[in-house]
Amino acid sequence: MTKMLTQFIEQENCHTLDFYLKNGGYNQAKRAILEMSADEIIEIAKQSNLRGRGGAGFPAGMKWSFIPRDIDKPKYLISNADEGEPGTFKDRVLLSKNPHQMFDGMIIAAKAIDCHLAFVYIRGEFKKEAEILENAIAEAKEKNILGKRIFGSDFDFDIVVHRGAGAYICGEETALIESIEGKRGQPRIKPPFPAIEGYLQCPTVVNNVETFAALPPIFENGAQWFVDLGVENSAGTKLFSISGHVKNPGVFEVPMGTPLHDLIYNDEFCGGMKDDIPLKSVIPGGSSSPILTAKEIDGLTMDYDAIQKAGSMLGSGAVIVMNETTDMVQVCYNLARFYAHESCGQCTPCREGTAWLIKILKRFTSGGARQEDIELLLDITDNIGGLVDFSQGSFGKTICPFGEAVSWPVRALVEKFLPEFEKRVQEK
Amino acid sequence: MSFFTEENQKRAENIFSQYPDKRSCALPLLHLAQSQEGYLSNETIEKVAEMCEIEPSEMMDTASFYTMFFRKPMGKYRIQVCQTLSCSLAGADKVVDHFAKKLKIQPGETTKDGKFSLLKVECLGSCGTGPVVQLNDDYIEGKTIEELDRTIDDL
Numbered sequence: 001m002t003k004m005l006t007q008f009i010e011q012e013n014c015h016t017l018d019f020y021l022k023n024g025g026y027n028q029a030k031r032a033i034l035e036m037s038a039d040e041i042i043e044i045a046k047q048s049n050l051r052g053r054g055g056a057g058f059p060a061g062m063k064w065s066f067i068p069r070d071i072d073k074p075k076y077l078i079s080n081a082d083e084g085e086p087g088t089f090k091d092r093v094l095l096s097k098n099p100h101q102m103f104d105g106m107i108i109a110a111k112a113i114d115c116h117l118a119f120v121y122i123r124g125e126f127k128k129e130a131e132i133l134e135n136a137i138a139e140a141k142e143k144n145i146l147g148k149r150i151f152g153s154d155f156d157f158d159i160v161v162h163r164g165a166g167a168y169i170c171g172e173e174t175a176l177i178e179s180i181e182g183k184r185g186q187p188r189i190k191p192p193f194p195a196i197e198g199y200l201q202c203p204t205v206v207n208n209v210e211t212f213a214a215l216p217p218i219f220e221n222g223a224q225w226f227v228d229l230g231v232e233n234s235a236g237t238k239l240f241s242i243s244g245h246v247k248n249p250g251v252f253e254v255p256m257g258t259p260l261h262d263l264i265y266n267d268e269f270c271g272g273m274k275d276d277i278p279l280k281s282v283i284p285g286g287s288s289s290p291i292l293t294a295k296e297i298d299g300l301t302m303d304y305d306a307i308q309k310a311g312s313m314l315g316s317g318a319v320i321v322m323n324e325t326t327d328m329v330q331v332c333y334n335l336a337r338f339y340a341h342e343s344c345g346q347c348t349p350c351r352e353g354t355a356w357l358i359k360i361l362k363r364f365t366s367g368g369a370r371q372e373d374i375e376l377l378l379d380i381t382d383n384i385g386g387l388v389d390f391s392q393g394s395f396g397k398t399i400c401p402f403g404e405a406v407s408w409p410v411r412a413l414v415e416k417f418l419p420e421f422e423k424r425v426q427e428k
Numbered sequence: 429m430s431f432f433t434e435e436n437q438k439r440a441e442n443i444f445s446q447y448p449d450k451r452s453c454a455l456p457l458l459h460l461a462q463s464q465e466g467y468l469s470n471e472t473i474e475k476v477a478e479m480c481e482i483e484p485s486e487m488m489d490t491a492s493f494y495t496m497f498f499r500k501p502m503g504k505y506r507i508q509v510c511q512t513l514s515c516s517l518a519g520a521d522k523v524v525d526h527f528a529k530k531l532k533i534q535p536g537e538t539t540k541d542g543k544f545s546l547l548k549v550e551c552l553g554s555c556g557t558g559p560v561v562q563l564n565d566d567y568i569e570g571k572t573i574e575e576l577d578r579t580i581d582d583l
């Protein structure tokens with residue numbers, strides 16, 4: 001099975017520049033800098049149908065094409081290594097085992113938008129990974145891969161590693177930009193979009209670590225090769241982080257469209273359910289994606305369209321598997337608590353709504369829940385996130401999609417596991 | 429005289445040389461200051477604000493937003509237990525209870541001798557190896573309570 005991101009991660013010294021160069025590393029960055037125009041690069045990215053791996057799945061090539069050409073401001077590029085979405089632990093593998101491939105991709109993207117300074121915004125807790133990145137940058141500078149006049153061209157390009165400091169919301173791209181600017185990580189009202197006014201009011205592109213890392217193989221093998229790896233509307237391979245009640249949790253690189261059943265049960269992946277206790281439910285794309293029941297994942301394939309059709313989203317590719325013993329009321333409380341803690345507090349529906357959710361859910365977990373509390377929970381999710389048709393990508397009542405990120409999972413949990421909530425009412 | 433040690437002052441200058449503006453150096457400098465001082469006092473924050481050429485109140489605002497910046501002294505060892513879903517499914521709640529009992533402190537508190545602080549934290553981005561505990565900067569992953577105990581007892 002083709003792998004293009006993780007094929008070397010078991011090998012010794014795979015994170016070093018020597019190793020990367022020996023395996024053809026930076027040939028594509030070099031080609032982009034020395035031989036290709038911005039238009040050619042953007043065209044290949046568009047044809048490859050590479051969609052952002054951070055959660056929203058926006059086409060990368062199209063995002064770059066929004067960067068204005070004819071203005072006299074610097075342009076910035078940011079790799080989003082915040083890895084905050086609960087259940088997601090894939091970027092850490094790339095950062096620690098294959099940092100040069102991300103840089104390789106960042107150079108290609110830099111040429112496409114004429115950027116000379118980029119950041120890697122890495123979550124603050126990943127201190128070791130930040131050190132690996134800094135060492136990798138130093139190695140690359142010595143070889144004229146980063147720094148002044150890279151590859152002997154007249155193109156300067158530097159990358160700065162910027163550590164966050166513990167705030168989930170800083171994964172949202174405008175909060176991330178505020179955070180690099182030395183402010184609280186509070187999302188900005190859009191428009192203007194970062195492509196027009198991002199970091200320091202300059203045009204800025206934010207892409208996920210995995211999005212950048214996918215570029216060198218695409219440029220080496222061609223856009224069509226990447227398209228052919230996946231299924232319709234979902235090109236390429238994708239990293240899936242699988243956690244929860246499975247025998248062997250981990251990060252697996254598979255082609256888009258791989259059956260979820262294979263990922264959970266095949267020995268080359270998770271090897272089945274832990275202690276052979278049957279599966280009850282799965283969160284398919286990180287904690288913000290609506291939960292799916294065992295029945296709903298029957299025959300489900302892991303690609304954008306299939307998961308959306310099943311009523312959820314591919315998100316960051318973070319799969320959380322739960323067995324029959326799992327208390328879904330507790331799961332709901334746990335997630336709501338996470339979001340209440342992480343709300344940046346700017347929007348009243350989000351700040352107040354998440355506080356209410358945990359207050360009411362506490363009654364379900366610790367006693368005192370009333371029948372009308374169920375309706376109340378659903379009302380609150382409506383007030384925070386609204387009823388949004390997420391196939392349209394339309395967002396409602398809050399400044400950033402965090403509002404939906406908390407509403408959808410809570411609503412889905414209450415609706416799909418209603419008897420468990422009702423049981424807590426009757427008990428009292 | 430700088431507030432930073434000579435070595436850290438060099439690091440600070442290196443940070444400034446990498447960014448297009450001074451304010452963007454706030455987070456890296458707060459990290460550096462905290463690594464030197466153990467936590468961020470008002471005084472420390474004022475010093476960093478001065479270096480970044482912004483108002484102290486603005487820097488306070490920034491520092492108070494992020495959970496990794498401590499506004500009061502912490503124990504020598506911070507035991508930070510992830511309590512988010514995947515870790516919770518892997519038994520993280522028991523780990524918190526265990527250490528609370530063992531150290532006779534509540535989450536958020538520090539032992540009287542200043543050796544340990546116990547903190548509940550949210551997803552640490554390593555959900556496949558739960559329960560995940562971060563001991564100061566180091567991740568300790570997928571360990572039983574007995575194994576965790578041994579690590580803590582050896583400190």
Ligand SMILES: Cc1cc2nc3c(=O)[nH]c(=O)nc-3n(C[C@H](O)[C@H](O)[C@H](O)COP(=O)(O)O)c2cc1C
Pocket residue numbers: 051052053054055056057058060080081082083084085168169170171172173174206207208209211400401402405
């Ligand atoms: C609340 C919230 C948290 C997010 N966290 C992350 C994150 O941790 N990592 C990430 O890459 N993208 C995250 N995103 C998505 C980013 O805003 C952005 O869409 C993404 O980095 C763009 O890169 P991509 O197009 O390559 O996916 C988050 C979005 C929201 C609304």
Ligand code: SF4
Pocket residue numbers: 169186187342343344345346347348350351398399400401402403
């Ligand atoms: S929706 Fe929540 S997290 Fe997003 S800006 Fe509003 S308050 Fe902040």
Ligand code: FES
Pocket residue numbers: 086087088510511512513514515516550551552553554555556558560
């Ligand atoms: S849930 Fe604990 S590390 Fe993600």
